[in-house]
Amino acid sequence: MERFRSILENFHTYAENWKKRSGGRVLGYYEPYMPEEIAYAANILPVRIMSRHAADDVTDRQMYGNCYCTRDMLRQFINGDYAYVDGLVNTEGCQWLYNAFQTTLNSKPELYGYYLFMPDYPDGRTSKDVLRSELDIFKCRMEEWTGREISNDDLDRAIDVYNENRRLLRRIYELRRADHSVISGSEAMELVLTSQIMDKSEMNEMLKAFIPELETRKPLSDGVRLMLIGSETYDVALEKLVESLGANIVIDELDNGSSYIWNETIPQKDRLMALSLRCLGRPHSALKDSVWRRRPDHIYRLYEDFQADGAIIAKQIYCHPHGTDMYMVWKLLRERNIPYHTFERDSTLPYEETRQRIAALIGMIEPGITRLSGWSNS
Amino acid sequence: MNNQIWETRPLEIWERAKELRAKWQKSIDESAASENALLAHGNAGRLDWSVGFTGLNIIEDNPVGAMLANKSDEFSRKCRMAAEIRGWGRELCGYVNNCWGSMFLGRQSDGSEFPMREMSVPFPDPCDQHTKRGQQCMDLSPIPRWGSDFTMYLGPRDPEREKAMIEHKVYCTLHVINEIERVFGREFDDEKLIAAIGLRPQIEIYAREITQLMTNIPSPIGQKDLNSFYTVGMLTKVDPEETLDFWRSLRDEIKWRVDNKIAAVGTERYRWMEAHPSPWHYLKYYRYMEKYGAVCIGSQYTHMMAGTLELKEDGRLGPTDEPRLPKDRSIRTREDALRATMLQARIPCGFKADEYFRVTAITDFAKGFHVNGAIMPLWRGGVGCTLTRKEQALRLNEIGVNTLHYEGSQPGDRTDMDEHHFLDQLDMWMENQGLRMLD
Numbered sequence: 059m060e061r062f063r064s065i066l067e068n069f070h071t072y073a074e075n076w077k078k079r080s081g082g083r084v085l086g087y088y089e090p091y092m093p094e095e096i097a098y099a100a101n102i103l104p105v106r107i108m109s110r111h112a113a114d115d116v117t118d119r120q121m122y123g124n125c126y127c128t129r130d131m132l133r134q135f136i137n138g139d140y141a142y143v144d145g146l147v148n149t150e151g152c153q154w155l156y157n158a159f160q161t162t163l164n165s166k167p168e169l170y171g172y173y174l175f176m177p178d179y180p181d182g183r184t185s186k187d188v189l190r191s192e193l194d195i196f197k198c199r200m201e202e203w204t205g206r207e208i209s210n211d212d213l214d215r216a217i218d219v220y221n222e223n224r225r226l227l228r229r230i231y232e233l234r235r236a237d238h239s240v241i242s243g244s245e246a247m248e249l250v251l252t253s254q255i256m257d258k259s260e261m262n263e264m265l266k267a268f269i270p271e272l273e274t275r276k277p278l279s280d281g282v283r284l285m286l287i288g289s290e291t292y293d294v295a296l297e298k299l300v301e302s303l304g305a306n307i308v309i310d311e312l313d314n315g316s317s318y319i320w321n322e323t324i325p326q327k328d329r330l331m332a333l334s335l336r337c338l339g340r341p342h343s344a345l346k347d348s349v350w351r352r353r354p355d356h357i358y359r360l361y362e363d364f365q366a367d368g369a370i371i372a373k374q375i376y377c378h379p380h381g382t383d384m385y386m387v388w389k390l391l392r393e394r395n396i397p398y399h400t401f402e403r404d405s406t407l408p409y410e411e412t413r414q415r416i417a418a419l420i421g422m423i424e425p426g427i428t429r430l431s432g433w434s435n436s
Numbered sequence: 437m438n439n440q441i442w443e444t445r446p447l448e449i450w451e452r453a454k455e456l457r458a459k460w461q462k463s464i465d466e467s468a469a470s471e472n473a474l475l476a477h478g479n480a481g482r483l484d485w486s487v488g489f490t491g492l493n494i495i496e497d498n499p500v501g502a503m504l505a506n507k508s509d510e511f512s513r514k515c516r517m518a519a520e521i522r523g524w525g526r527e528l529c530g531y532v533n534n535c536w537g538s539m540f541l542g543r544q545s546d547g548s549e550f551p552m553r554e555m556s557v558p559f560p561d562p563c564d565q566h567t568k569r570g571q572q573c574m575d576l577s578p579i580p581r582w583g584s585d586f587t588m589y590l591g592p593r594d595p596e597r598e599k600a601m602i603e604h605k606v607y608c609t610l611h612v613i614n615e616i617e618r619v620f621g622r623e624f625d626d627e628k629l630i631a632a633i634g635l636r637p638q639i640e641i642y643a644r645e646i647t648q649l650m651t652n653i654p655s656p657i658g659q660k661d662l663n664s665f666y667t668v669g670m671l672t673k674v675d676p677e678e679t680l681d682f683w684r685s686l687r688d689e690i691k692w693r694v695d696n697k698i699a700a701v702g703t704e705r706y707r708w709m710e711a712h713p714s715p716w717h718y719l720k721y722y723r724y725m726e727k728y729g730a731v732c733i734g735s736q737y738t739h740m741m742a743g744t745l746e747l748k749e750d751g752r753l754g755p756t757d758e759p760r761l762p763k764d765r766s767i768r769t770r771e772d773a774l775r776a777t778m779l780q781a782r783i784p785c786g787f788k789a790d791e792y793f794r795v796t797a798i799t800d801f802a803k804g805f806h807v808n809g810a811i812m813p814l815w816r817g818g819v820g821c822t823l824t825r826k827e828q829a830l831r832l833n834e835i836g837v838n839t840l841h842y843e844g845s846q847p848g849d850r851t852d853m854d855e856h857h858f859l860d861q862l863d864m865w866m867e868n869q870g871l872r873m874l875d
Contacts, residue, residue, distance in 0.1 A: 345564055
């Protein structure tokens, strides 16, 4: 676990070393809907652009009203932290992320930039066709950019590597369903975030060695099991805070958490159509849950499957997709008598305030949970 | 300093614009009360398929929310509170919170019953909040909702890339029409659609002429006037023939004003532009700026009916290259008509794509209108209203256009806007440019 954690904490160094080692290009991307397999098939390392918690004194010139995450993404480019990135891709999605992409390209015109249209109406009959067409063009652009053809074999290899990564991470997620889990919420989130900046082939080998170790670990002590819902996260500060209070986040419904690994690409002769169907069929983000809602069913199913006792909704300030979906999530939780707490995150997590709030939530839930009262042990 | 004084006079078409708006409002209220009419949330936009259904009225939350903000601060505040307690944050779009808050309260600002929507067909737009609109009424009562997409891409025009996008949008629209026929048992009149679509390019030509006429010094009308017109045929849908006639008459009157040097502001000596909608509860800043002899010539937003514009070699604003329908192409079916509209439209189309992708669009606009300054609002509660605004200001500064930012919640939400501070800002900004209020 320490190896994964070290890579995540030093993700810039990891990508720089990968570049030196492989001679390949690094392509930054913003939205978790990015069809990474196509870039990976061209020996490109797709890395998720991630924010960090640092003082920002540069982005006010270009941005207003953005969430802190997107401000920090721009800040890191302006400060040169992402100097190893050769190009950027944004897939249609959250507009603040688009803004980070566009302002970065304007500030760093030497970067290769590509905007990939990804339907906001993923349920439409022709959505898969327009996306397939977009993927085809994206593939051509990647071929032009790298000067190498992407063959079907290359695509198959990339799809296999990505599917295997999802499967291995799902195995770890499944361990969290146990009454006494062997992995904490913060560790699981660290693994999913690491997968977004690592070469997945390398990570798969690490995961294969790690999972047997994990399965023989001493289970964690029992505590309140919580579900995490809300805006994307780039760190595990909240998960660790919850753990410090004797509780554990056993499942999340974050766009770059469980949703990132939840479905695999089902192989078919038309590889691009297979990728198109995976993108559209993944658990909908708050933004793309735009017609008949799928999110409530998905959230509730996760909640039941992972036997959560309550939920935390952590929304990023100025996150409009989640702001507009909050109503539906509240309604769902209220209707099913699920205890929950909503709070907004900004550039940093206000530790003491959040600690008190989460402690109050846990304190409210705990007395009603039979298994925690000691009855089951007698 | 230019001390010339031009003649001013009220617009004759003003009454007609008000009548059209009232007619549209009446049709909304009546359709909610009538068993024969249907009321939909949304906006058909440029691809106005709604004309094919007799008795179908379609209304976006923008004009409802804006009107509520303009009419009654007290009531719009109650509406936003009704939305907030159901989970919509106050940093979200005021239009949405006003409109659907009114639905939650069950009444409109005049006390009449809120007209419930019978379906939702949201207007595709890159703004996150547009994408999610109409789920509020769908969640409240089980009404159908159909979607579409705002297809965009970065870089030069690529007709090959557009093919699949056009097919997607055509299919989505055909699906909406078929579903309304099936679910509501309504018959769609293809002939009406074909006729309306035939009129659309002409409306855009008139709108473009008006934009070009407004580049004249003195400007024949100002933004305050344009605010009342730019929605006719877009957000405010009335009969297509009537819409065409309105835009023709408006063009004629503005042309007459230019020919006779009739000004919006008689003391015009300073021209400014803005971006996106104004704070609808506080439009008097236009009059305030007139005290400095300053006229607002509009924004890319209020000139959106003119289509995408660029600066031509002669220094005038003209249309960007747009794909045109081959002249020998016949339009016989609704599918032909929808595809033709999409071919005529630019993908990505409109000022939104100009804001996002064509970075020179804003400076072309400023140069074409000979502006001295720009007042660019920063709206906290609107992604689409705020995205790129800071960068636009930087680009304008680079070409010597002075820029002022002011802050607020959203055009339909006055919560965080400090009007007194705003006027102070205007005074300081104008005085810093060497201008004083005229006697």
